Structures are given as structure tokens and as C-alpha cells.
Amino acid sequence: MKTLIVFYSRTGTTRLVAQKIAEMVKGDLEEIKDTKNRDGIIGFLRSGYESARRKLTVIAETKYDPAQYDLVVIGTPVWAGNISSPTRTYMVKNKDRIKKVAFFCTLSLKDAPNIFKEMKEACQKEPIATAMFRRKDVIGNEYADKLKEFVSKIESQ
Numbered sequence: 001m002k003t004l005i006v007f008y009s010r011t012g013t014t015r016l017v018a019q020k021i022a023e024m025v026k027g028d029l030e031e032i033k034d035t036k037n038r039d040g041i042i043g044f045l046r047s048g049y050e051s052a053r054r055k056l057t058v059i060a061e062t063k064y065d066p067a068q069y070d071l072v073v074i075g076t077p078v079w080a081g082n083i084s085s086p087t088r089t090y091m092v093k094n095k096d097r098i099k100k101v102a103f104f105c106t107l108s109l110k111d112a113p114n115i116f117k118e119m120k121e122a123c124q125k126e127p128i129a130t131a132m133f134r135r136k137d138v139i140g141n142e143y144a145d146k147l148k149e150f151v152s153k154i155e156s157q
């Protein structure tokens with residue numbers, strides 16, 4: 001199965017997970033590049049505001065065409081309980097070019113109850129698998145079991 005892993009990452013956590021998934025499924029990796037400065041407290045506040053309000057941003061042109069893949073795996077950090085605005089922008093732009101989708105997110109808290117519902121609505125597609133990874137587990141490299149479970153779900157499709 002030809003798989004594309006698409007992610008946005010502000011501070012590297014989501015990138016680590018995306019890279020691991022790409023290695024495990026031998027997929028292509030697409031990093032969403034945002035054009036806004038999200039550094040410092042202003043960047044943090046702007047990011048939270050945009051995500052909570054479901055606002056879009058301007059992202060750089062992407063490398064791969066999702067329509068060329070059997071499955072697109074999309075990963076985002078949770079911002080204000082919601083999809084990071086760069087990831088939402090990618091989803092809205094590409095939803096009609098995605099056949100099958102799987103979602104993952106990284107987050108600091110224990111849960112983000114609405115995140116996959118929001119991702120599903122933004123993509124207008126039911127995911128074949130979802131997974132949530134806590135930042136502390138990713139940084140501490142204690143997420144192998146959860147990752148394996150997610151990847152085996154993807155590969156069984």
C-alpha cells in the first residue's frame with residue numbers, strides 16, 4: 001500500500017512520530033510548512049486563537065500529491081483542544097484528493113476529546129485508524145507499543 005505521512009510540527013514532537021511511522025510503513029513524508037512566525041508568547045497565543053476558532057493560515061506549497069497514495073496519514077499537535085491551523089489548512093485544501101485517511105496527534109495533556117471528530121470533519125472522511133501520543137512519552141521514547149498498534153491497524157487495511 002502506497003502511504004503518505006503528512007504532518008505539521010512547531011517544536012519537533014509530531015515530527016518524531018511522523019518520521020517513525022514513515023520508517024515503519026516505508027511511506028513518503030510531507031512536512032507542512034507554515035508561513036507565520038509562531039515563536040514566543042505572541043506566536044503561542046496566535047496559534048491557540050487560530051486553532052480554537054478553526055481559522056486557516058497560509059502554508060507553503062507541498063511536495064507530494066495525496067491523490068497518488070492509497071492512504072494518507074495526517075499528524076498534528078493539539079492546539080487549544082483543536083487541530084493546529086497549518087494542519088487544518090492542509091486538510092481543507094487537499095480533502096478531495098485523499099482516498100483513505102488515518103489520523104494521529106501529539107499533546108501535552110492526557111486527552112483532547114474532540115480532536116479526531118474535528119479532523120474527520122475537516123477531511124470529510126472517516127479515518128481507518130487514530131492515535132494520540134503524549135509529548136512526554138514521545139520525548140521519553142515510551143510510545144513504541146501504541147505506535148505499533150497504530151501501524152498494524154494501518155497495515156491491515
Ligand SMILES: Cc1cc2nc3c(=O)[nH]c(=O)nc-3n(C[C@H](O)[C@H](O)[C@H](O)COP(=O)(O)O)c2cc1C
Nearest residue numbers: 009010011012013014077078080081106107108109
Ligand atoms: C498554541 C498551543 C496550544 C496548545 N494547546 C494544547 C491543548 O489544548 N492540549 C494539549 O494537550 N496540549 C496543547 N499544546 C501542547 C502541544 O499539543 C504539544 O506540546 C505537542 O506535542 C507539540 O507538538 P510539536 O512539538 O510537534 O509542535 C499546545 C501547544 C501550543 C503551541
